[in-house]
Every structure is written in structure tokens, then in C-alpha cells.
Amino acid sequence: MDVDKDMSRYWQALKSQKENLKKAKDREGERPRDRKPRGLAYLQFTMAMAASQAKTQSGKHLITSTFVPPAYFPCTTPLAQLTPTAIKHLRLETHHRGKYLFLSVITPPSRMNAVLALAEDDEDDVVLLQLYQQEAEDVRKATDVISVGTTLVVKEPYYKITAHGDYSLRLDHLSDLVHVDKNDSRIPKAWRPKKAGAEESVELFKSRGDAAVKDRKYWRAIQEYSCAISSGATPERSEVIKRNRSLAYLKTKQFDAALSDTGFPSFDSAPVEKALFRAAEALYDLERFSECGEVLDKLCAKFPNNQQALAILARARSRCSEQQNGAYDFKLLQREAEKIRPPQLDHATYVGPVETRQAAGKGRGMFVTSAVKAGDLLLCEKAFSHAYVSEDGAGNSKTTILMHVETEKGFMGGQADLITLIVQKLRRNPSLAPAFLALHHGAYEPAKESTVDGTPIIDTFLVERIMSLNVFGCPLSSFNTYNDFLKNQSKKETAYHSCGVWNQASYINHSCTRNAHRAFVGDMMIVRATQDLEPGTEITFWYHPPDGTDPEAMQKKLGNWGFACTCAICQDAKEAKATVADKRRKLLNTLLEAFKKSTSHNAKLSEAERLLKSLNDTYTRPAHEVPRILLWDPQLLMTRMYMAQNNMKRALDSVQKVFASLGFIINGLDATSTPFKVVKWGLVVDTLVEAFLHARTAFEAMMAWDDAKRAEAYARCVYKMVVGEDASFEAIYGRVEG
Ligand SMILES: C[S@@+](CC[C@H](N)C(=O)[O-])C[C@H]1O[C@@H](n2cnc3c(N)ncnc32)[C@H](O)[C@@H]1O
Numbered sequence: 001m002d003v004d005k006d007m008s009r010y011w012q013a014l015k016s017q018k019e020n021l022k023k024a025k026d027r028e029g030e031r032p033r034d035r036k037p038r039g040l041a042y043l044q045f046t047m048a049m050a051a052s053q054a055k056t057q058s059g060k061h062l063i064t065s066t067f068v069p070p071a072y073f074p075c076t077t078p079l080a081q082l083t084p085t086a087i088k089h090l091r092l093e094t095h096h097r098g099k100y101l102f103l104s105v106i107t108p109p110s111r112m113n114a115v116l117a118l119a120e121d122d123e124d125d126v127v128l129l130q131l132y133q134q135e136a137e138d139v140r141k142a143t144d145v146i147s148v149g150t151t152l153v154v155k156e157p158y159y160k161i162t163a164h165g166d167y168s169l170r171l172d173h174l175s176d177l178v179h180v181d182k183n184d185s186r187i188p189k190a191w192r193p194k195k196a197g198a199e200e201s202v203e204l205f206k207s208r209g210d211a212a213v214k215d216r217k218y219w220r221a222i223q224e225y226s227c228a229i230s231s232g233a234t235p236e237r238s239e240v241i242k243r244n245r246s247l248a249y250l251k252t253k254q255f256d257a258a259l260s261d262t263g264f265p266s267f268d269s270a271p272v273e274k275a276l277f278r279a280a281e282a283l284y285d286l287e288r289f290s291e292c293g294e295v296l297d298k299l300c301a302k303f304p305n306n307q308q309a310l311a312i313l314a315r316a317r318s319r320c321s322e323q324q325n326g327a328y329d330f331k332l333l334q335r336e337a338e339k340i341r342p343p344q345l346d347h348a349t350y351v352g353p354v355e356t357r358q359a360a361g362k363g364r365g366m367f368v369t370s371a372v373k374a375g376d377l378l379l380c381e382k383a384f385s386h387a388y389v390s391e392d393g394a395g396n397s398k399t400t401i402l403m404h405v406e407t408e409k410g411f412m413g414g415q416a417d418l419i420t421l422i423v424q425k426l427r428r429n430p431s432l433a434p435a436f437l438a439l440h441h442g443a444y445e446p447a448k449e450s451t452v453d454g455t456p457i458i459d460t461f462l463v464e465r466i467m468s469l470n471v472f473g474c475p476l477s478s479f480n481t482y483n484d485f486l487k488n489q490s491k492k493e494t495a496y497h498s499c500g501v502w503n504q505a506s507y508i509n510h511s512c513t514r515n516a517h518r519a520f521v522g523d524m525m526i527v528r529a530t531q532d533l534e535p536g537t538e539i540t541f542w543y544h545p546p547d548g549t550d551p552e553a554m555q556k557k558l559g560n561w562g563f564a565c566t567c568a569i570c571q572d573a574k575e576a577k578a579t580v581a582d583k584r585r586k587l588l589n590t591l592l593e594a595f596k597k598s599t600s601h602n603a604k605l606s607e608a609e610r611l612l613k614s615l616n617d618t619y620t621r622p623a624h625e626v627p628r629i630l631l632w633d634p635q636l637l638m639t640r641m642y643m644a645q646n647n648m649k650r651a652l653d654s655v656q657k658v659f660a661s662l663g664f665i666i667n668g669l670d671a672t673s674t675p676f677k678v679v680k681w682g683l684v685v686d687t688l689v690e691a692f693l694h695a696r697t698a699f700e701a702m703m704a705w706d707d708a709k710r711a712e713a714y715a716r717c718v719y720k721m722v723v724g725e726d727a728s729f730e731a732i733y734g735r736v737e738g
Contacts, residue, residue, distance in 0.1 A: 001543045002473035004412040004495040005560065010065065014403050014410075017067050017163070021405060024161040028093035032167055035087075038126045042107065045118050045128070049110040065401040066113055066416040071461035074173035075155035076449040082155060087125035090159040092167065101157045101169075102180070103129070104191050105150040109142035114170075117146050122188040128168040129154075131177065133423045133460055136396075140252075144219040151187050153178040172460045174427050175452060181227065201231045206241055213248060221248040239263075246278045250285070254428040258282040264295070273303050280312055286431065287382070289319040289348055319348035326350035326377045330725035333521045337477045342388035342396040343522030349504065350380040356507045359538055362563070363440060366507045366539045372529045374681045375717040378516060378539060379504055379527040384436055385422045386474075386500035386523035387414030396421075399497050404468070409560060413497035415471060422463050422501065430456040439506050441465045442562060469561060470506040473499050478519035478526075478723045482686070483732060500525075508539050510558065512546035512569040513627065513683060515539060519724030526724030530684035548573055548629025549581055572619075572626040580618055584630055587615045591634045598641070605641055612638060616661070624663035627683040631661040636687055639694050648698040655698070658691045668707060669695065676707035678714060688718045693733070 036044070072095055075082075085099040103119035106126065110116045115131040134145055146152070154169055155176045162168050171177050180187055205228035212221035225245035229238050242261040249258035259282035262275040276299040283292035296313040299306060321327045328347065337343045353372060359365025372378065387397035397414035404410055426433045433456060437446075444465040450457055473496035475481045502525045505518065515531045516539045527541070544557040551573040558565055573581070591611045598608075612635060619628050635658045642651035656669040663682030668674045676699065692715035699708035715733075720726040 001471065002496055003415070003471055003499055004473065004497060005410070010401050010403065010410070010412075013065055013401070014067075014405070014408060017403070017405055020161075020163055021069070024093050027161065028091075030092045031088075031090070032092060035125070035167060038120070038124060041118055041126045041128070045107055045110070045116075049108070049116075052110055052112060064113065064398070065403065068402065068404040068406075068461075068464055069170075069172075070406055071444070071464075072158065072172070073447050074457050074459050075176050076447050076452055076457060077156070078453050079153065079155065079178065085157070086123050087121045087127050088123065090127070090157065090167075090169075093160055095156055095158045097156050099156060101154045102187060103127070103152055103154060105129070105146045105148055105152070108148060109146050111137060111142050115142045115145055119152075119169075122190065127159075128162070128166055130162070130168045130170045132170070132172045133174055133420045135420060135424055136417070139396075140219065144217075151180045151182060151184075151191055153180055173458065174423060174460075175455055175457045178453070181230075202228050202233045202237060204228075205231060206233075206237075206244075209241070209244060209248075213244065216251075218248040218251040221245070222252065243272065243274050243278065246275075246282070250278060250281055252428070253285070253425075255282045255285045256429045256431050259286070267298075271298070271302075273299065273306065276302075277306070277309055280309065280316075284312060284316060284319075286429065287319075287348065289316050289323060292316045293320060315346070322350055322380070323348040324350075326352060326380055328380060328725075330521070330727040333524060333725075334477060334479055334728055337522035340522065341390065341394040342386065343476055344386055344388070344396075345382070345522040345524055347380075347382060347524055349382045350377065351504055352376070352378045354378055354539065356504075359509060362509045364507055365509045366504075368529075368533045368535060368537050368539060370535050372533045374529055374531050374678075374684075375720050376529045377526070378529055379525065381502045381504050381525045381527075383500035383523040383525070384432075384503045385418060385425055387418040387421060387498060388476075388523075389414045389497040389499075395498070397498070404464075409468075411468070411471075411499075413473065414499050415467065418471065418499055418501070419460065419464050419467055422467060423458050423460055426458045426463070427456060433458070435503050436466065436501070437462070439466045439470050439501075439503065442469055467501060470501050471499050472502065472505070472518070472525065473497070474520045474523075474525070477521045479521070479728050479732075482723050485686075486732065508541055510543040510561070510563075510565060511540035512542065512548075512554075512565060512567045512629075514541045516541045517684060517721040519722060521724055524724075528721045528724070530721050531681040546570070546629055549585060568621070568626045569629060572621060576618075584615060584618050587611055587618070588630050588634065591615065595634065595637050595641075605638065608634075608638055608641075612657075616657075622663075623661055624665065624680065624682060627663045628661040632658050632685065633687075635661055636691060639691065643694055643697065646701075648701045651694060652698045655691050655695050658688075662688075676704075676710045684718060684721055686718075686722045689715050689722065692718060 079100060082098060082100040085096060085101055090096065101121065103121055105117050105119045107118040115134045117129050118126050119129050120126045131145065154171065155178065158170050160168060160170050182192060205224045209221045209224035209228060212224055222245060225241050225248065228241050233241060246258040246261035249261060259279055262279040264279040267275060276295055280292050280295045280299065283295060293313065293316045296309055296316060299309045300313060303309065333345060333347065336345050353368055353370045354366050355369050356364055356366050388395040389397050389399050397417035399413060400416040402411045402416040422436065426436060441462060442465060444462060446459050446462045447457065475496055500523055505525050505527060508516065515529060515533060516527050517530050518541055519526045543561060546554060546569050548569055551570050554570060555564055591608060594608050594611065615631055616628065619626065635654060639651055639654040639658060642654055652669050656666065659666050659682065662685065664678060665680040666678055668676035692711050696708045696711035696715060699711055716726045716729050719729050
């Protein structure tokens with residue numbers, strides 16, 4: 001949906017990746033005899049690391065490529081039921097199901113598409129580790145994930161040949177990597193530290209945790225606090241340590257764990273201020289605003305001077321009001337989207353009068369539950385996850401060519417980072433997983449288990465599938481896009497590199513004859529009705545705009561989603577004889593040529609009128625059934641010509657034809673004295689703001705003031721659908737006369 005999918009430029013890279021995979025497949029099951037000895041592997045790794053650092057420091061904004069390999073399941077077996085193996089037993093291109101490998105990291109990590117490091121087993125063999133789906137360095141340092149001496153278990157290791165011909169362990173699923181405490185009895189003796197006394201170690205670990213918090217090393221702090229708790233801390237001491245740990249969890253965006261460490265929801269009769277405050281923070285970040293408000297009410301009643309708590313309470317109340325009433329200060333949202341980078345706004349999701357249920361032949365869909373008017377707010381949704389790609393590098397994502405080796409489809413934009421963002425979010429906050437994992441995932445059948453060894457299993461390939469079927473490309477704001485479009489009068493941008501997933505909006509199906517429109521402010525998606533809708537009507541919007549001439553091309557564009565659009569426009573285009581389609585295209589080209597040559601003064605508009613009529617005559621079904629997609633645009637050009645000639649009567653007549661071509665039924669655009677009114681909304685396209693404003697100007701010229709006001713109100717309404725809000729209408733169109 002508005003994402004950049006033109007992969008033709010990268011076909012060669014995809015082809016060579018496929019060839020590599022094929023060659024690798026030929027060695028499946030082989031136990032390689034040419035593994036590098038430890039010394040050589042170490043030397044080569046450190047040299048490659050230095051070269052990669054030099055490249056990164058060159059500061060160039062490089063477009064990288066990422067390939068989604070053939071999918072495989074994460075390990076769903078508890079560690080206790082797996083049996084150990086060693087590097088020397090690993091076979092190429094094999095998932096060693098039922099096995100695990102104990103490793104100790106021997107190099108600092110290096111960052112490429114994945115976090116890389118060399119690790120050894122207790123037989124002194126070494127292997128390259130490739131950890132995928134790790135966050136960017138500015139979010140979590142690679143050294144927080146692994147560093148020299150880290151001991152870990154790789155579950156059901158996947159041994160494979162890299163693009164450079166090396167042998168490596170590839171980890172795509174976060175839960176296949178288990179960090180093991182140095183004191184774990186299963187790890188080889190040589191890797192274990194000397195034991196400290198139990199009592200002493202609790203306080204030692206705690207003080208190390210406190211020091212790490214001071215240094216903002218929150219991942220380390222969590223490790224130290226956890227060691228303190230598991231080293232025999234008393235229940236009272238555990239409470240204190242957990243409260244400290246909850247801060248580290250908050251800082252690392254592990255809100256479920258942070259909340260749990262505060263004791264929520266069963267605080268004792270004299271809850272500690274810190275515990276209440278951290279619980280409120282975690283609830284806020286989990287978007288549980290009303291529970292957050294309740295905790296803060298309790299906190300503020302007991303500790304009325306806590307200014308920070310009062311500030312969050314005010315924010316939580318604003319979020320509740322947005323959530324319940326859709327009451328947004330859109331001017332504020334626009335200002336924030338301009339300023340905040342990445343533009344991820346602190347606002348709540350409003351779900352209007354809609355519900356999700358089965359939609360015949362389309363899986364699930366979204367339906368209105370009560371009558372709504374054109375322009376009404378249906379959804380204003382905060383992104384579940386949002387990857388902002390900025391040209392100046394100030395985003396939380398970069399432009400990556402993400403190619404799916406099996407399907408040969410791909411994206412250009414923030415999608416590779418979006419997968420990582422989602423995987424990490426789900427892993428850190430399992431309570432958020434069900435809503436995301438319930439989204440459409442096509443034919444991909446995930447594993448049944450959702451946790452193993454007490455941690456959530458997040459299948460990266462399932463996330464990738466869901467992302468690719470539900471991702472929306474998005475601008476910084478639709479206001480900016482609209483403004484740029486007006487300034488340049490060029491074609492509106494339709495493929496964006498920033499992207500995100502919005503869980504609610506993902507239930508809206510496609511139709512070329514859409515009745516809703518989406519717009520964006522930062523990472524908020526605003527969906528409004530573009531027609532008056534009866535209760536029970538299915539809401540639809542465009543995944544791709546229809547072109548109305550070439551049903552096969554349209555089908556190809558929708559191919560990624562695996563369905564054929566059966567709307568009236570597609571049906572009509574399919575049924576139209578090739579000669580009609582050809583005639584339409586020719587007439588349109590001649591028309592556009594005629595407009596190009598003419599200025600408003602010399603225009604031979606009668607010729608253009610004749611061509612427009614001929615184009616109109618190629619349609620047989622009424623426009624309210626099959627909007628005349630090819631007609632409205634040249635008809636609007638014609639309107640502009642009449643406006644420039646100051647021929648208001650003709651201009652109004654032409655505006656009427658623009659609306660009629662889109663299936664609108666409108667009163668009062670003729671010579672009669674009937675008041676101007678949209679009796680039935682047709683297909684709304686973005687430039688209808690202009691059409692309504694032409695009508696307003698023409699009415700003003702005719703001194704039909706009431707009609708002019710009504711025309712302006714309609715212009716505002718369409719503007720609201722297109723930009724998401726109308727608080728910025730004046731900023732674009734200046735003073736609006738009363
Ligand atoms: C973003 S999801 C929309 C919600 C989805 N129907 C569900 O059940 O979750 C996109 C998928 O919905 C289905 N879909 C969307 N529009 C459709 C249409 N007009 N006809 C048939 N299927 C459609 C396709 O399976 C598509 O891959």
C-alpha cells in the first residue's frame with residue numbers, strides 16, 4: 001500500500017543470490033573439511049571488522065540489500081529436551097533439530113546486516129555467528145548483545161554457507177539464542193568464574209546493577225539485578241531490586257517486564273511511590289491509558305507533590321480523551337510531525353464506529369456499526385510499528401532493498417528495519433503480540449507454540465509475512481504531500497520509503513470504488529469516510545489507485561496480496577472490448593496533447609469539448625456504478641481553462657461534469673435556482689478540493705453567496721479526507737471568506 005516495490009533494478013542481485021543458494025543447496029548435509037583454524041579465522045574476522053568500521057565511518061548513506069531466505073521454524077523445544085552437539089559435527093545447510101550448541105564468544109561483535117562474532121565451543125573449534133534481527137547500534141549496542149566471554153546456547157543451530165563462502169551459524173529467530181549465566185551448571189567448567197558467597201553476591205550484584213544504571217548501561221543492569229535476585233535475595237530485598245530493575249526495563253522498552261517488577265496490579269496497602277510511578281510509566285507506554293490514569297490517581301492522592309506524576313496524569317487524560325472521543329488537536333499533531341524525528345507522536349488510537357468481522361470472499365473486513373457522514377472520522381490510529389526513512393539520515397530506519405528470495409518480490413524502503421522493529425517489540429512485550437499476530441498472513445502456517453523456556457517465540461518469517469501483506473508506505477504527513485503537490489502541480493507521490501503497520505487499519509480491504517481515505521500525520525493514520533455510509537457497510541480504501549484502462553496491470557499491482565479485485569471499475573475494464581480500451585487511451589492522449597498546446601486565451605476549447613464528449617460516450621454503465629476514471633482529470637483541466645477565461649457559467653457546467661464522471665449526484669450546479677448540494681457522494685479523488693473551490697469562486701462571481709459557502713464547506717470536507725484534518729485548510733488556501 002503506497003510502498004516502493006519496483007524491484008526490476010535489482011533483479012541481477014536477486015538472481016546471483018538465488019544462484020548462491022542453489023550452489024549451497026548442493027552441499028546440503030556435508031560436514032565441511034576445510035573449516036578455518038582458530039588463528040586464521042580470528043585474524044580474518046578482525047581484519048574484516050576493521051574494514052567494515054572504516055566504511056561506516058565514511059559517513060555515506062549507502063543503500064544496502066537484505067535477502068529474506070527460505071523460511072524455517074524457530075526452535076519450539078525446551079532446552080532441557082535438546083541434546084548437545086559440537087561445531088565439528090555440524091552439517092552444511094542443515095537445521096540441527098533436537099540439538100543445541102554451547103558457545104563462548106571470542107571476538108568483539110561487528111555489525112553488517114547482522115551482528116557478527118566468532119565463537120568457540122569447548123573443543124576449541126570456532127564458528128562465525130550471524131545474529132539477525134538485532135536493533136541498530138544507536139538503539140542497543142552490539143556489545144550489549146554479545147561481547148568477548150559471553151556464553152550462550154544456540155538452539156537447533158542452522159549451519160550454512162555465507163555469500164562470501166564462509167561457514168556460519170545463522171540465527172533469524174531471537175528465541176533460538178539463549179544467553180547463559182556464567183554460573184549455569186551446564187556450561188563447561190573452564191568457562192565458569194570462581195564462586196562468591198551467596199549473601200555477599202546479592203549485594204555485589206545489586207551494587208553493580210546500580211552502577212550500570214548510573215552509567216546508562218541498562219542491559220547490563222538488568223543482568224546484574226537478575227543475578228542478584230537469583231542468588232538468594234530475601235523477598236524484601238528482591239522487592240527493592242525489582243523496583244530498580246523495572247527502571248532498566250523501562251529504559252530498554254521492556255514494558256511488560258517493567259510493569260511486572262512493580263507488583264502491578266496488586267500493590268500492597270502501602271505502595272511505594274517509585275513502584276506506582278514506574279507502573280504508570282509502563283502502562284502509558286503499553287497504551288493502557290485508563291489503567292495508567294487510575295494508578296496515577298492513587299499516586300497523586302498519596303503523594304500530591306509529585307510533579308512528574310501530575311504531568312503524566314495530564315498526558316494520560318488527554319490520551320483517554322483521544323481514545324474515547326477522537327478528540328485530537330490536529331494543529332498540534334501537525335506541528336509535532338514537523339519537529340519530532342522520527343515522527344512518532346505521543347497520541348492515542350481512536351477506533352470509531354467500526355467493527356471487524358468476516359467479509360465474504362475477502363477474509364475479514366472492517367464495517368461501520370452506525371450511520372456515518374462523508375468526512376467522519378473512522379480511525380485515528382497510532383502505528384504499531386513505524387520505520388521512518390529520512391534523506392538526511394535522521395530517521396530510525398534506512399533505505400534497504402529487501403528481497404524475498406522465494407517469492408522474488410521485495411520492497412525498497414524501511415521494510416527490513418520494520419521487521420526488526422516488530423520482532424524486537426514483540427519479544428520485549430509479549431502482551432502486544434496477539435493483536436499483531438492475528439493479522440492476515442496469507443498461506444504461511446506458523447508453529448502452534450508461542451512460548452518456550454518461559455520466553456516468547458517470535459517467528460521472524462511470520463513477522464515478515466504479516467509485514468509484507470499489511471505494510472503501508474507513508475509520508476511525513478499528508479499535509480506536506482498535498483502542499484508539495486499543489487506547488488508543483490505534478491503527479492502526487494504514491495510510493496514512500498517510510499512505512500509502518502497499523503493493526504486496526506490492516507483489516508480494511510481494497511476496492512477501486514473505495515468509500516474511505518487514509519491520510520497520515522507522523523505515525524498516526526487517519527481514516528475518514530468519503531461517502532455517507534449506512535450501518536453494516538464495509539469500509540474499503542485503495543491499496544493501489546485504479547487506472548481504469550488496464551485490468552491486467554491493476555491485477556499485477558495487487559498481486560502481492562493474492563486477490564483479484566472484482567469491483568465495478570475492474571469488471572468494466574475487463575469486459576470492455578480491446579478496441580474500446582484502445583479508443584479511450586487514444587482519445588485521452590489526444591486530449592492531453594490538445595491541452596498542452598493551448599493556453600487559456602488561445603484554447604480551442606470546442607475541440608477539447610468534443611474529445612471529452614467522445615471519451616464520455618465510450619462508457620456505457622452509469623457513472624455512479626462505474627466511475628469514469630479517465631474522464632475526471634481532463635474535465636478538471638477544462639474547468640481550469642474556463643475559470644481562467646472568466647467564463648463562470650461554462651466553468652460551473654464543467655465542474656458538474658467532473659463530479660458526474662465520478663458518480664456524484666449534485667444539485668444546484670446548473671442554471672436553476674436549486675441550492676447547491678451533494679445529494680450522493682461519488683468516488684472521491686484528491687483534486688476534488690480544487691473542483692469545489694472552482695464552484696465556490698464561480699458562485700461568488702454570480703453573487704450566489706449561500707451556494708459559495710456550501711461549496712467551500714464541501715472543499716473543506718474533501719480536504720479533511722485527503723489531509724486527515726481541516727485545521728490546516730487555511731494554511732494552504734489562506735483566508736476563507738465568511
Ligand atoms: C491488509 S489485509 C486486509 C484484511 C484481511 N482481509 C484479513 O482477513 O485480515 C489484505 C488481504 O485482504 C484480502 N483482500 C483485501 N482486499 C480484497 C478484495 N477486494 N478482494 C478479496 N480479498 C481482499 C487479501 O487476502 C489481502 O491479502
